Amino acid sequence: MREGPFHILLIEDNPDHAQLIMxxxxxxxxPNVVHHIDDGEAVFNxxxxxxxxxxxxxGSILLDLRQPRIDGIEVLKFIKSKAGIxxxxxxxxxxxEAERDIADAYGYNANSYLAKPVDFGKFAELLETLxxxxxxxxxxxx
Amino acid sequence: xxxxxxxxxxxxxxxxxxxxxxxxxxxxxxxxGANGAIIYANTRxxxxxxxxxxxxxxxxxxxxxxxxxxxxxxxxxxxHISDWSSxxxxxxFVRPDGSSFRGKLNLSIADPADTPQILxxxxxxxxxxxxxxKLNEDIKKYRLLTENMKDVIWSLDKDMRFxxxxxxxxxxxxxxAHEVIGTFIFDIIPQEYHLSFQTLIEExxxxxxxxxxxxxxxxxxxxxxxxxSAMWIEIMSNPVFDEEGVxxxxxxxxxxxxxxxxxxxxxxxxxxxxxxxxxxxPIVLFEIDAxxxxxxxxGGGLRKLGLKPAQVVGLSAFDVYRDYPDICxxxxxxLGGEILHEKTNVNDIIFDIYYHPVLSxxxxxxxxxxxxxxxxxxxxxxxLLIESEEKFRTLFxxxxxxxxxxxxxxxxxGKPVNYVINEVNQSxxxxxxxxxxxxxxxxxxxxxxxxxxxxxxxxxxxxxTGKPFSYETYFPPLERYFRIxxxxxxxxxxxxxxxxxxVAKNRESELKSKNEELERFTYTVSHDLRSPLxxxxxxxxxxxxxIASGNIEEIADDIRRINQAADKMTDLLNDLxxxxxxxxxxxxxxxxSMKEIVDDTIELLNGIISDTKAEVRIINDMPTVxxxxxxxxxxxxxxxxxxxxxxxxxxxxxxxxxSVPDHGENVFFIRDNGQGIDAKYHESIxxxxxxxxxxxxxxxxGLSLVCRIIEIHGGRIWVESEGEGKGATFKFxxxxxH
Numbered sequence: 003m004r005e006g007p008f009h010i011l012l013i014e015d016n017p018d019h020a021q022l023i024m025x026x027x028x029x030x031x032x033p034n035v036v037h038h039i040d041d042g043e044a045v046f047n048x049x050x051x052x053x054x055x056x057x058x059x060x061g062s063i064l065l066d067l068r069q070p071r072i073d074g075i076e077v078l079k080f081i082k083s084k085a086g087i088x089x090x091x092x093x094x095x096x097x098x099e100a101e102r103d104i105a106d107a108y109g110y111n112a113n114s115y116l117a118k119p120v121d122f123g124k125f126a127e128l129l130e131t132l133x134x135x136x137x138x139x140x141x142x143x144x
Numbered sequence: 145x146x147x148x149x150x151x152x153x154x155x156x157x158x159x160x161x162x163x164x165x166x167x168x169x170x171x172x173x174x175x176x177g178a179n180g181a182i183i184y185a186n187t188r189x190x191x192x193x194x195x196x197x198x199x200x201x202x203x204x205x206x207x208x209x210x211x212x213x214x215x216x217x218x219x220x221x222x223x224h225i226s227d228w229s230s231x232x233x234x235x236x237f238v239r240p241d242g243s244s245f246r247g248k249l250n251l252s253i254a255d256p257a258d259t260p261q262i263l264x265x266x267x268x269x270x271x272x273x274x275x276x277x278k279l280n281e282d283i284k285k286y287r288l289l290t291e292n293m294k295d296v297i298w299s300l301d302k303d304m305r306f307x308x309x310x311x312x313x314x315x316x317x318x319x320x321a322h323e324v325i326g327t328f329i330f331d332i333i334p335q336e337y338h339l340s341f342q343t344l345i346e347e348x349x350x351x352x353x354x355x356x357x358x359x360x361x362x363x364x365x366x367x368x369x370x371x372x373s374a375m376w377i378e379i380m381s382n383p384v385f386d387e388e389g390v391x392x393x394x395x396x397x398x399x400x401x402x403x404x405x406x407x408x409x410x411x412x413x414x415x416x417x418x419x420x421x422x423x424x425x426p427i428v429l430f431e432i433d434a435x436x437x438x439x440x441x442x443g444g445g446l447r448k449l450g451l452k453p454a455q456v457v458g459l460s461a462f463d464v465y466r467d468y469p470d471i472c473x474x475x476x477x478x479l480g481g482e483i484l485h486e487k488t489n490v491n492d493i494i495f496d497i498y499y500h501p502v503l504s505x506x507x508x509x510x511x512x513x514x515x516x517x518x519x520x521x522x523x524x525x526x527x528l529l530i531e532s533e534e535k536f537r538t539l540f541x542x543x544x545x546x547x548x549x550x551x552x553x554x555x556x557x558g559k560p561v562n563y564v565i566n567e568v569n570q571s572x573x574x575x576x577x578x579x580x581x582x583x584x585x586x587x588x589x590x591x592x593x594x595x596x597x598x599x600x601x602x603x604x605x606x607x608x609t610g611k612p613f614s615y616e617t618y619f620p621p622l623e624r625y626f627r628i629x630x631x632x633x634x635x636x637x638x639x640x641x642x643x644x645x646x647v648a649k650n651r652e653s654e655l656k657s658k659n660e661e662l663e664r665f666t667y668t669v670s671h672d673l674r675s676p677l678x679x680x681x682x683x684x685x686x687x688x689x690x691i692a693s694g695n696i697e698e699i700a701d702d703i704r705r706i707n708q709a710a711d712k713m714t715d716l717l718n719d720l721x722x723x724x725x726x727x728x729x730x731x732x733x734x735x736x737s738m739k740e741i742v743d744d745t746i747e748l749l750n751g752i753i754s755d756t757k758a759e760v761r762i763i764n765d766m767p768t769v770x771x772x773x774x775x776x777x778x779x780x781x782x783x784x785x786x787x788x789x790x791x792x793x794x795x796x797x798x799x800x801x802x803s804v805p806d807h808g809e810n811v812f813f814i815r816d817n818g819q820g821i822d823a824k825y826h827e828s829i830x831x832x833x834x835x836x837x838x839x840x841x842x843x844x845x846g847l848s849l850v851c852r853i854i855e856i857h858g859g860r861i862w863v864e865s866e867g868e869g870k871g872a873t874f875k876f877x878x879x880x881x882h
Binding site for chain 2: 016100
């Protein structure tokens, strides 16, 4: 149905969380490639020049809000303001359930907001659902 | 030689001189010189002229003894009489005391030698002569009277029938005399007078029959006119007797007194009206004579005192009011000539009393007129008003809020342009810091030193519309926050009730920032504590999967991650505990040299300093501070550790520590030549658990801790760095007071 693997950009500062997310996504029966970036600075670099074909343009972006060197909201603002990449669905995946974060995220045009469940079963279930929804069912923007 | 001397020498031979004879004559004799001056007067003249001594007449001109009107004619006559002839007439003589009498005058010229002399004789008039003269004069008078008189002359016979009525009755009542004569007196008098009239006539008749004297009498009553109307007349009536003294009837004069009666009625009506007003008004009108006796006591105010009008008349004011020394005193003073106005309480009824002495023509005080006005209710109302005023004044002055009363000020076009301060309470100065001793009546612009009156729009709206208004505001001229309530207190007037809320406002903003800090803290904590939990639970799950699938290689990694996350969590909890203790557990502040603290800290960190070959220099002797010594050591420890930790690739790390005075505060600094910090992180590095380098050791709580300790000491901390690779300088202040 799809041409080539699905590229996911994972922006997550916590290496443990990144590992958990990646392992869960890997378990999905959908061909995908996860590009993990662990700080905001690198995100800008990654997304600066997708035209050059250096880094594959992701089909969706998983973004943690609380980054040490750059606020997730700043990354979101950057993505959603930049022509060529602002159509990419950005899924916020964070430990924060603060109303302010949720409001800010949607305010800057996040496509989805997911809080990381503490319980592993639920964590795994969330990533499975997320994977099928965004990777399989959801139509990629053209 | 004088004639008297000559007469005196004449001896008549019978022992009496001529003078004695002259003195015994019934006539008065005057001998005058040719000029008319009296030379001699006999003793009879004493009686005629009612003198003590006749010699006073000497040298008086005799003409001066005559009535002034007759002098000229007598003087004329005198010119025409010849020697030894004489002239007689009846003349009016004037006495030196001004009274006069009528007498016979005889003038003759005597010329015994060559000096003409005038001899004047004065004689009594005979009765007939007097009567004739009187009659003559009376006739003249009566003629004069009747010719001009409108009065009616009438006479009645003893049966009270008219025997005569003068023609003037035609003018008075419209009757011809013949219509009246023979009629009965009662026919012309209205019925209501008959009884009293009859009684009066009987009385007089009886008196006459008993031989008692009946005097003339004046009566007022009404009579019928020919046209049927009644007319008020006054009659003067006298009884008439014949020559034998038999009573013949009455005669008299009647005259029209309608005009006078009308005036009397009008006066009586006016009087009645005043009496009615006085008797119903809540006043007492009184008069007290010089002896203190009530002569008048009238007015509706008496009812309140339980008195009837005139009840106290005839009684002494000093007796009636003996229990009221005030009143007695006032009466005494008014009778002494003072005009008084006093308030007096009589039986709990309060009167305003005016006392006015009354003076006779000879300026003697004859009585006092007083008017007492009952003012009990008014007085009570006044009292209540005073009490209420006092109450509100006390409230006004003791209010903790500042209160100011104002009036709007309008320009010539009727537009409000300013407002004037009428009154302020004591608290006004507490809230504003403005001295209130000279504030009343001043314009707002003057008091507050502003070009526009403060809050003019708000205030004038309230004063004009009457709608109250409250708000909080910052007032720059006084650099204070106020809560102001404005209320309208009358047309174009308003009051402000206000409070200086600067302290509360500052607390509020402090509280707000504390709340924000707390919010940030809980947010941070929930995120940062949840994060390792997610890791632990996640890898426990992974571990289960790996064990189930026999994925041996991953198992060790899973366990390592679980362990690390658990450790991280322990660290976080410890750090949080420490952070929360700052500000709660306080070591008492001590005066200590900052250099000493820094020295001790360097000593403590000696190990890592020498490991990294870092050089730590203390640039100057830092001032003494008053701080929690242990906490201040933690500040330096964190800052020095950070400087070493982020030395980056620096081969010769250099750390400089010192202080510089700046704007009255001491700014302490620690400067390194390490990796530096990008300007955009200068704020966030102080945030809780914020780490710029996730791979660096520690939880990221260090600078939060430092920041918190500095804040507790009342200081500020910030970082200066030109960017990455340029080194960083952390600076902080510690106020002296701490």
